[in-house]
Amino acid sequence: xxxxxxxxxxxxxxxxxxxxxxxxxxxxxxxxxxxxxxxxxxxxxxxxxxxxxxxxxxxxxxxxxxxxxxxxxxxxxxxxxxxxxxxxxxxxxxxxxxxxxxxxxxxxxxxxxxxxxxxxxxxxxxxxxxxxxxxxxxxxxxxxxxxxxxxxxxxxxxxxxxxxxxxxxxxxxxxxxxxxxxxxxxxxxxxxxxxxxxxxxxxxxxxxxxxxxxxxxxxxxxxxxxx
Amino acid sequence: xxxxxxxxxxxxxxxxxxxxxxxxxxxxxxxxxxxxxxxxxxxxxxxxxxxxxxxxxxxxxxxxxxxxxxxxxxxxxxxxxxxxxxxxxxxxxxxxxxxxxxxxxxxxxxxxxxxxxxxxxxxxxxxxxxxxxxxxxxxxxxxxxxxxxxxxxxxxxxxxxxxxxxxxxxxxxxxxxxxxxxxxxxxxxxxxxxxxxxxxxxxxxxxxxxxxxxxxx
Numbered sequence: 038x039x040x041x042x043x044x045x046x047x048x049x050x051x052x053x054x055x056x057x058x059x060x061x062x063x064x065x066x067x068x069x070x071x072x073x074x075x076x077x078x079x080x081x082x083x084x085x086x087x088x089x090x091x092x093x094x095x096x097x098x099x100x101x102x103x104x105x106x107x108x109x110x111x112x113x114x115x116x117x118x119x120x121x122x123x124x125x126x127x128x129x130x131x132x133x134x135x136x137x138x139x140x141x142x143x144x145x146x147x148x149x150x151x152x153x154x155x156x157x158x159x160x161x162x163x164x165x166x167x168x169x170x171x172x173x174x175x176x177x178x179x180x181x182x183x184x185x186x187x188x189x190x191x192x193x194x195x196x197x198x199x200x201x202x203x204x205x206x207x208x209x210x211x212x213x214x215x216x217x218x219x220x221x222x223x224x225x226x227x228x229x230x231x232x233x234x235x236x237x238x239x240x241x242x243x244x245x246x247x248x249x250x251x252x253x254x255x256x257x258x259x260x261x262x263x264x
Numbered sequence: 265x266x267x268x269x270x271x272x273x274x275x276x277x278x279x280x281x282x283x284x285x286x287x288x289x290x291x292x293x294x295x296x297x298x299x300x301x302x303x304x305x306x307x308x309x310x311x312x313x314x315x316x317x318x319x320x321x322x323x324x325x326x327x328x329x330x331x332x333x334x335x336x337x338x339x340x341x342x343x344x345x346x347x348x349x350x351x352x353x354x355x356x357x358x359x360x361x362x363x364x365x366x367x368x369x370x371x372x373x374x375x376x377x378x379x380x381x382x383x384x385x386x387x388x389x390x391x392x393x394x395x396x397x398x399x400x401x402x403x404x405x406x407x408x409x410x411x412x413x414x415x416x417x418x419x420x421x422x423x424x425x426x427x428x429x430x431x432x433x434x435x436x437x438x439x440x441x442x443x444x445x446x447x448x449x450x451x452x453x454x455x456x457x458x459x460x461x462x463x464x465x466x467x468x469x470x471x472x473x474x475x476x477x478x479x480x481x
Contacts, residue, residue, distance in 0.1 A: 067282065069283075069284055069389070071284075071296055071389075072296065072297040072298065072299065073294075073295065073296050073297060081286070082286065082287070083284055083285070083286045084284070084285050084286060084287075085284050085285075086282050086283075087282075154297065159284065161282075185406060188406040188407065188410055189406075191410055192406075192409065192410060192413065195410070195413045195414065195417060196413075198417060199413070199416075199417055199420070202417065202420045202421065202424065203420075205424055206420070206423070206424060209424065209427055209428070209431070212431070213299065213427070213431060216431065216435065216438065217299065217434075219438065220434065220437070220438040220441070223441050223442050223445065227441055227444060227445040227448070230445055230448050230449055230452065231448060231452075234448075234452035234456070238452075238456055238459060241456070241459065241460060241463065242459070242463065245463045245464075245466075245467055248467065249470055249471065252471060252474075253471075256474070256480075
């Protein structure tokens with residue numbers, strides 16, 4: 038049983054009171070990614086609440102669907118259009134944010150028959166509101182417990198490893214999206230080659246047979262030869 | 265103990281204020297595709313609010329409102345199909361690797377959606393790692409905190425490694441398809457040329473025999 042380090046615990050509670058949310062240095066940058074099917078002629082919008090002086094990075098790709106393109110809008114909380122991409126197949130946008138809900142939309146209304154599979158990734162940075170306060174407060178912590186100080190160092194390195202691992206996961210997700218798109222293109226190539234070659238063959242055979250029989254039929258009707 | 269529980273719930277509620285949300289019709293089904301390796305844990309958190317026409321805003325809690333969560337595996341079998349309340353957490357572990365489809369549909373019994381009636385769905389999906397509850401982790405003493413964070417880190421590393429293996433599998437499938445397409449193109453071209461030549465020979469022969477029999481040549 039580890040004896041409870043009361044001074045450290047009290048300081049910890051003080052820290053918890055100062056910031057209702059977790060201490061900024063332990064809040065990793067939040068990110069999420071989604072893959073969904075956008076039916077033909079539809080428009081899907083998503084909303085992301087943001088704080089001010091944070092940054093929002095949005096990356097999207099069209100993975101499947103004829104033409105591999107989609108319209109993209111990004112609107113600020115006030116309703117003004119920050120970004121408008123027309124019929125692009127992928128895009129990256131970073132905005133410095135203010136307080137409010139940012140809306141972004143994927144528009145497939147220009148296509149009447151093909152549905153698109155769209156992948157997008159949101160990377161949020163600087164969402165910890167009390168970042169500055171925490172740093173200052175840390176300066177005044179005189180950890181009388183040596184164990185506490187060592188553990189603090191360990192926690193810091195764990196935090197930096199976690200941030201790097203999150204970045205790795207993000208990059209991995211991105212590469213996965215690229216690979217998925219290329220694989221879809223290639224599978225469609227395969228199907229196209231097989232189908233159209235067979236059609237080509239069939240048409241060739243039919244046309245040549247028809248040619249021969251039509252010629253023969255011309256000669257069946259008339260007894261004389263054509264000059 | 266009770267204050268801890270309330271603190272935990274408050275954090276849950278607060279944490280949703282920064283999650284991605286989208287709007288959906290009353291009986292509309294919204295689906296998300298997750299391409300994941302085998303034996304992967306996926307945890308989803310959602311909160312759903314209903315638009316109140318009279319107050320012209322989204323209600324904080326809508327009693328009786330629930331969501332059907334359906335998870336379909338790549339082989340089209342249903343892995344999870346349950347009704348949850350207006351706010352809930354669902355999780356599943358994949359047996360196959362591939363595209364799993366997570367669908368959310370409300371259990372609203374309104375057949376006619378009134379003008380402007382819609383639902384706001386907050387959604388957060390974590391693949392391969394558990395949600396780390398910051399307030400609970402911070403409240404424990406330092407040694408336990410280090411312990412918990414290290415375990416979370418190990419989970420993350422395992423997930424990255426699994427994703428890497430899955431990526432290798434898919435790249436192999438991709439390469440096979442490419443090579444097959446390449447050889448198919450050559451094979452079809454050869455077959456077409458041979459058939460073209462043989463049809464040409466057949467045509468000429470058949471016509472010549474025909475003309476000879478008709479005493480035109």
